[in-house]
Amino acid sequence: MTPKKCFVISPIGEPGSEARDHADDLYKYVICPAMDELGIFPHRADHDNQVGRITDQMFRSILTDDLCIAVLTFYNPNVFYELAVAQAAARPVIILSLKGSPLPFDIKDLRVIEYDFRPQSIIEKVYVHQIVEMVRNLEATNWAVSVPFGPNLSPLGQPSGAFRLHDRVESFGESDDWLSMFQQARQAIDLSGITLRFWTRIPQFPQLVRQKAAEGCRIRVLVMHPDNIALKQYMNPSLRVPIGNSAPDVERSYAFFNQLARECDSVEVRRILIGCHHQQILRADGKMMASMVLYSEVTSRSPLFECTDQSLLYRQMLDEFEALWQANHEPIIPATGSVLPTQP
Numbered sequence: 001m002t003p004k005k006c007f008v009i010s011p012i013g014e015p016g017s018e019a020r021d022h023a024d025d026l027y028k029y030v031i032c033p034a035m036d037e038l039g040i041f042p043h044r045a046d047h048d049n050q051v052g053r054i055t056d057q058m059f060r061s062i063l064t065d066d067l068c069i070a071v072l073t074f075y076n077p078n079v080f081y082e083l084a085v086a087q088a089a090a091r092p093v094i095i096l097s098l099k100g101s102p103l104p105f106d107i108k109d110l111r112v113i114e115y116d117f118r119p120q121s122i123i124e125k126v127y128v129h130q131i132v133e134m135v136r137n138l139e140a141t142n143w144a145v146s147v148p149f150g151p152n153l154s155p156l157g158q159p160s161g162a163f164r165l166h167d168r169v170e171s172f173g174e175s176d177d178w179l180s181m182f183q184q185a186r187q188a189i190d191l192s193g194i195t196l197r198f199w200t201r202i203p204q205f206p207q208l209v210r211q212k213a214a215e216g217c218r219i220r221v222l223v224m225h226p227d228n229i230a231l232k233q234y235m236n237p238s239l240r241v242p243i244g245n246s247a248p249d250v251e252r253s254y255a256f257f258n259q260l261a262r263e264c265d266s267v268e269v270r271r272i273l274i275g276c277h278h279q280q281i282l283r284a285d286g287k288m289m290a291s292m293v294l295y296s297e298v299t300s301r302s303p304l305f306e307c308t309d310q311s312l313l314y315r316q317m318l319d320e321f322e323a324l325w326q327a328n329h330e331p332i333i334p335a336t337g338s339v340l341p342t343q344p
Contacts, residue, residue: 004066006035006042007058009083011076019074026096029122030115031069034131040067062086063156066143067135072107073098080104090145090155092138094131110148141184144287163311166304169291175202178282178289182208185217185284190321192222193280194234194293195253206260213264221257222324225271226250234277236295274327281317290317 008031013019027044035042045058062068062082068091070083086093097103099114113134115127138145147155166172179202182189189212191199199205213219224231226247235246254271261267280299281290286309291302307314 004038004040005061006031006040006067006069007061007065008042008044009062009068009070009079009086010044011071011074011079012044012046013074019076022073022098023071025117026071026073026115029117030096030127030131033125034128034135037128037132038135040135042069058082059085062091063089066092067138068093069096069131070094071096072103072112073101075101085156087148088156090147092143092145094134096127140180144184163313164306166306168301169304170300172289172304172306179204179208181282181284181287181289182212184287185212186215187217187285188283189217189219189285190222190281190283190318191220192277192321192324193299194224194231194277195249196221196223196257196280197249197253198299200253200256209260209267210264213266217266219264219267220321220325221261221267221269222277222321222328223254223257223269223271224250224277225273225328228273228276230276234293234295239298270325270328272324272328275324277324279317279320281321283318283321286314288314288317 008027010023010027011019012023023044027042031042043061045061048057048061062085068083068086070079070086070093072079072083072095083093083095095107095110095112097112097114099116101114103112111134113127113130115121121127172178175198178198182205209219231247231250250271254269257267257269261269277293279290279292281288283289288307288309290305290307290313291299292305293299294302305313307317309315
């Protein structure tokens, strides 16, 4: 797996200057140890040996690296300019400032790590631990960041409508990445798929559903009905990897989700007897992941569209979900048997 990268926005100064010595010490004794602990590769603009304009490389790093660290000490105008670019691009940013340095009005309400170079602080890695904690918090929210001065604005560097294409579902991440998105929801979660068996295989998923339901989150699940005449048409016998779209697979998945619905009042499951899936989706409030149902490929290798409620695609996929949800509102006799651990 390619390691994540962190671009350090920092005053650099001339070699031998106070600013350069300070920046180098902070980078060596605080930033690098934190990034080493996290498995993230850090770099500064003066470390880049690529041919080309330094500013082009700098902007590319701000817009594409997984994380930025901005050092406000010395009130360098370039640092504030680059920080503004990072915020406008909705990049995850950790801000550092030397203790005692006054913060500008537009910055003082943000969370800032105020550091010093006291030997005890360096030896005990006080600020290393603070940086690591902030990054762990970002990881817990799947690195989701909004534009701080306009949460509904489309971030700089992203296509209009907050839309992103992943070449394959599997390139988005592991099960923890999907669970993280599920965890972020506060009001509504929609899941739709032929069987959604991916979710049934994650051990911690049932408890997460119970947790989100207890928090008041409305959860709706759409899976295929075994009697839907389209079900067999999803099955391509030429695929080397079984796709698990048989009637027994559908029944097992329905039993899994139906048991959760019995346990949680805010969880509802419906089976599609009218209409059929053309996409599989996960919607968590204003964010959606939608993968196309392809005859030629298994789900993990299908294109994945990531979008927000500022996107036309989001609204179209949500309309499709709603149409299938309403068309299949008739109650269906639930499957028997239990496939979930009972709630303690």
